[in-house]
Amino acid sequence: MPRVMFTITYTVKPESRDRYLQVVHELKAQYASLGRSNYSVFEAKGKKGLFTEVFLSSSLEEFDALEDIHDERIESLVQRLQEFVDKGGMKYSTLVEME
Numbered sequence: 001m002p003r004v005m006f007t008i009t010y011t012v013k014p015e016s017r018d019r020y021l022q023v024v025h026e027l028k029a030q031y032a033s034l035g036r037s038n039y040s041v042f043e044a045k046g047k048k049g050l051f052t053e054v055f056l057s058s059s060l061e062e063f064d065a066l067e068d069i070h071d072e073r074i075e076s077l078v079q080r081l082q083e084f085v086d087k088g089g090m091k092y093s094t095l096v097e098m099e
Contacts, residue, residue, distance in 0.1 A: 003097040004063035006055040008090050014049060016084035023084070024051075027077045034069050060096070 012020045024041050031039045038056040043049075057063035070078075082090070 001059045002099055004057040004060060005095040005097075006057070006063065006066070007093045007095070008053040009093070010051060010085045010090045011088055012049045012051060012084045013086050017049060020051075020081065020084040023077055023080050027074065027081070030071075030073050030077060034071070034074075036069060063094075 028039060028041065038058075040054045042052045042054065044052070055063075055066060057066065
């Protein structure tokens with residue numbers, strides 16, 4: 001069964017960085033409280049403000065069910081994150097592991 005990695009990459013407006021980091025902390029805690037421990041956020045080395053959210057799923061079925069675990073709190077936090085993203089927007093990528 002192939003694993004799936006879903007990524008969202010974007011640049012945060014410099015003036016919003018501190019607020020963004022607070023919301024990410026809250027989002028990570030909320031995902032963890034729902035048993036979703038395979039969620040991480042990375043900042044590109046040497047490119048301050050360029051972030052990538054990474055969701056790892058152990059199967060295509062688990063990946064397809066990702067949105068089912070979103071509660072109102074997660075939806076609210078995601079909307080807040082989107083406010084911090086610069087005009088370049090978000091880039092999404094879904095990668096399926098080769099067997």
